[in-house]
Amino acid sequence: MPETNSDAGWRFDNSYARLPEPLFAAATPATVRAPRLVVLNRRLAEDLGLNPGQLAESPAIFAGNELPPGAEPLAQAYAGHQFGHFTTLGDGRAILLGEQLSPAGGRFDIQLKGAGRTRYSRGGDGRAALGPMLREHIISEAMHALGVPTTRSLAVALSGEVVMRTTPLPGAVLTRVATSHIRVGTFQYARGLGDEGVLRALLEHAIARHDPDLADLAEPALAFFEAVVARQAALVARWMLVGFVHGVMNTDNMAVSGETIDYGPCAFLDAYDPATVFSSIDQQGRYAYANQPGIAHWNLARLAESLLPLVPGEGEAVLDKVREVLGTFPERFERELLSGGRAKLGLVGEEPGDAELFAGLLAAMRTARADFTRTFAALTALAEAAAAKPRASGEKPAGPADGASADEADPFATGPLAEWLPAWRERLARQPAGPAAAAAGMRRVNPVVIPRNHRVEEALDAAEGGDLAPFERLLAVLRQPFEETAANVPYRAGPPADFGPYTTFCGT
Numbered sequence: 366m367p368e369t370n371s372d373a374g375w376r377f378d379n380s381y382a383r384l385p386e387p388l389f390a391a392a393t394p395a396t397v398r399a400p401r402l403v404v405l406n407r408r409l410a411e412d413l414g415l416n417p418g419q420l421a422e423s424p425a426i427f428a429g430n431e432l433p434p435g436a437e438p439l440a441q442a443y444a445g446h447q448f449g450h451f452t453t454l455g456d457g458r459a460i461l462l463g464e465q466l467s468p469a470g471g472r473f474d475i476q477l478k479g480a481g482r483t484r485y486s487r488g489g490d491g492r493a494a495l496g497p498m499l500r501e502h503i504i505s506e507a508m509h510a511l512g513v514p515t516t517r518s519l520a521v522a523l524s525g526e527v528v529m530r531t532t533p534l535p536g537a538v539l540t541r542v543a544t545s546h547i548r549v550g551t552f553q554y555a556r557g558l559g560d561e562g563v564l565r566a567l568l569e570h571a572i573a574r575h576d577p578d579l580a581d582l583a584e585p586a587l588a589f590f591e592a593v594v595a596r597q598a599a600l601v602a603r604w605m606l607v608g609f610v611h612g613v614m615n616t617d618n619m620a621v622s623g624e625t626i627d628y629g630p631c632a633f634l635d636a637y638d639p640a641t642v643f644s645s646i647d648q649q650g651r652y653a654y655a656n657q658p659g660i661a662h663w664n665l666a667r668l669a670e671s672l673l674p675l676v677p678g679e680g681e682a683v684l685d686k687v688r689e690v691l692g693t694f695p696e697r698f699e700r701e702l703l704s705g706g707r708a709k710l711g712l713v714g715e716e717p718g719d720a721e722l723f724a725g726l727l728a729a730m731r732t733a734r735a736d737f738t739r740t741f742a743a744l745t746a747l748a749e750a751a752a753a754k755p756r757a758s759g760e761k762p763a764g765p766a767d768g769a770s771a772d773e774a775d776p777f778a779t780g781p782l783a784e785w786l787p788a789w790r791e792r793l794a795r796q797p798a799g800p801a802a803a804a805a806g807m808r809r810v811n812p813v814v815i816p817r818n819h820r821v822e823e824a825l826d827a828a829e830g831g832d833l834a835p836f837e838r839l840l841a842v843l844r845q846p847f848e849e850t851a852a853n854v855p856y857r858a859g860p861p862a863d864f865g866p867y868t869t870f871c872g873t
């Protein structure tokens with residue numbers, strides 16, 4: 366086992382680097398002119414067994430100018446269906462430094478994104494700009510605080526160099542932390558090599574990292590596939606339940622770990638519209654909010670195809686086994702969605718009408734173009750009011766529990782949401798658990814703050830101009846998304862009327 370290599374706490378054991386060579390290529394981070402740390406995630410550093418004080422003095426490590434002890438830098442090879450078209454890819458601007466062993470027994474990839482060209486860069490410069498890297502930092506950390514499985518961001522460092530996009534931009538490097546960077550596309554690539562030994566080595570590696578319980582099965586490929594199907598069903602349901610649109614669900618951007626990966630053109634819904642697309646390049650709406658479960662299912666079919674040679678049996682029998690597992694995705698997703706939907710509505714226990722009740726609210730929200738996050742926050746406030754003040758039947762419902770909840774007009778006051786409300790009240794009234802339990806449960810799952818598009822843009826604009834204060838304030842608020850605090854009052858509201866339709870661009 367590796368030793369603790371320095372007082373910064375780096376403790377690498379690089380299992381991916383021991384896989385067969387075609388799966389990766391050695392890579393060296395580019396040396397940049399003037400490394401400067403913009404943000405360091407101290408809590409995450411501590412969880413990884415790293416010393417934040419030491420790290421704060423090591424901008425060279427986070428810009429790629431110095432390697433942490435024990436690093437074996439490499440770029441991973443992968444393929445992917447991008448908007449449905451198969452391509453061979455690989456880390457074109459990301460370099461895996463190694464795997465950090467955490468004090469709690471975890472193993473985490475430490476990867477520099479924007480660290481220069483690799484064998485897989487094709488025409489790209491291997492670099493990243495500050496804005497998109499800060500965007501990934503904010504949104505991935507917000508997702509984590511919302512309880513959605515995700516890659517993390519340990520740091521963002523300026524390179525002191527300019528990257529050329531449509532305009533010259535400040536260059537930056539993000540340090541991404543993930544339980545692995547193995548993608549559906551990694552399996553597609555391994556399958557494409559036509560070497561069953563390499564494919565099997567990748568499968569064993571992925572199982573060791575994500576499903577060690579399956580390692581002892583005689584034929585684990587199908588069980589691994591099932592585990593990935595289950596994780597993706599749970600993940601995409603979590604996205605839907607917080608109004609997240611990933612935006613670029615290519616198979617190379619879907620991790621077998623079940624963590625959200627690749628924060629490019631992603632964004633959160635303001636007004637609820639299932640057809641929402643933010644990405645400038647997604648003109649057909651392939652990756653629209655409502656299409657996400659279907660796309661996940663499609664991507665999992667590509668994983669299934671890649672694993673076929675490792676599933677024991679012959680011909681149709683193998684296909685049938687794999688199809689059966691793949692076919693469980695829609696019902697798994699619906700189950701996850703309904704269970705999360707019940708929690709959002711404060712429902713304890715199960716009634717046959719619950720799915721309809723949840724769908725009814727979403728339909729009403731769509732008609733009213735209600736704000737996704739504020740609707741559930743307002744419903745939580747109604748539940749809390751009901752818990753605080755039990756009403757005699759026929760009495761007028763109480764308003765929000767305190768002034769802080771009433772950021773804007775109560776969306777349930779009139780219109781389609783008001784019409785939906787009695788069915789929810791009746792359902793809650795039948796619950797033996799009582800209104801206080803419902804309200805407390807809702808408070809734990811319905812955020813009052815999300816990374817609102819207008820707030821993210823405002824923070825990034827200021828940061829690009831050298832003022833990090835809005836970025837830091839937003840980040841602090843997003844770390845505690847479920848509580849109404851004085852600090853988050855200005856961050857709860859939807860976009861200003863003049864914000865207009867929001868468009869995102871791939872984070873290149």
Ligand code: AMP
Nearest residue numbers: 454455456457458486489490491492873
């Ligand atoms: P993405 O859209 O971020 O998922 O990237 C798709 C592919 O393009 C991946 O293989 C990336 O590594 C690669 N890529 C993205 N930006 C760059 C860049 N600036 N230089 C080289 N490769 C890149």
Ligand code: MG
Nearest residue numbers: 617618626627
């Ligand atoms: Mg990608």
